[in-house]
Amino acid sequence: MRIRSIITLVLAVLLSLVAAVHRWGDSSHAIGLMSLNGGKARHPSFLESGWDRYAQITTARVLPPYRGDVRVVLEGDPPLDYDIRFSKPVVDLGLRRLPDFRDDILYGIQPGDRLALWVLMRSFPTDPVCGMSVREGDLSHPYQGKIFFFCGDGCLASFRAEPGRYKDKDSPRGKYNLAFYDTRSGKSVLKVPLIFKGKEDSHASGGHH
Ligand SMILES: [Zn+2]
Known part of the structure; x- marks a missing residue:
């Protein structure tokens, strides 16, 4: 049991390092428990708005008596482009039993399983x-070396009038969920909240940078 915890921890650290090296913008790590009656994340994941790419690592332990197949979905609005990778142990000591992961579904989850998923996210314009x-190709306007896109002339005019007010708002904000659903019952077995904070929110106490 203890060895399994250590492997999970080492895995999480390695993934964080990989995420950092690949400059996936902002990244965070969540730890959760997966169970029949809803599961639980230890705390929400916080990500700072303003990046193009994000990485989130979720490690979760399956509580008895839950077993089944689980679909993983990133929920939130506006939608993000995302890709979920299931992590196999870097060194397989034959101690871990791992479910199969195909098309965002974890097949054959059993009590005691320890799962590690890596979610790579990219915001649409x-x-x-x-x-x-x-969409890229819609009305656009360059500002400070970056291209911004607009739904119509009204929004473009507002931006031109006060670019400083809007320039950090073209990336995800608000609450998303990395949600795990039992494929047979449709019930949620774990929900990890992902909160994208605006730069002005996280710098609330300080001045300009
Ligand atoms: Zn608009």
């Missing part, structure tokens, strides 16, 4: 004024 998802 967002209109910094109204927060709508927009």
